[in-house]
């Protein structure tokens with residue numbers, strides 16, 4: 579028997595003011611699209627902005643539904659749109675911002691498990707890491723160099 583230890587690490591920025599300029603601009607787009615998200619049920623609004631290798635920015639926000647499981651998270655809305663509109667173009671960075679209607683979200687809000695799995699598919703396919711920056715409405719911004727830090731022991735197509 580042996581014990582397997584997996585370490586993961588994140589860069590922590592004290593606020594958006596510390597971000598590199600290109601990432602701050604991407605986060606601004608995530609915030610803008612977050613404000614237009616459709617979240618009448620949870621009242622929790624999430625925006626995601628992706629920077630593609632061709633310089634294009636693709637955005638997405640959470641889209642809820644009265645039949646709750648039919649809704650979709652911001653990250654998957656954005657990543658599926660990128661896959662549909664720009665097939666074969668690598669995704670380099672993802673910025674995520676989340677806000678609630680009834681409180682100020684200061685914790686960095688990471689992508690949910692299903693979004694992590696979906697992002698993993700694209701990272702594995704393009705064989706280039708996706709840098710993921712996530713925050714609440716204000717406060718710290720966490721950065722993961724790759725989806726792998728958020729989802730160690732990733733399940734991918736190579737197992738099939």
Ligand code: THU
Pocket residue numbers: 617620622623624639640641642649650651652653688689690693
């Ligand atoms: N949500 C996202 O958009 N991304 C996540 O990674 C976590 C959750 C959305 C889904 C739902 O519309 C609302 O936040 C509350 O769960």
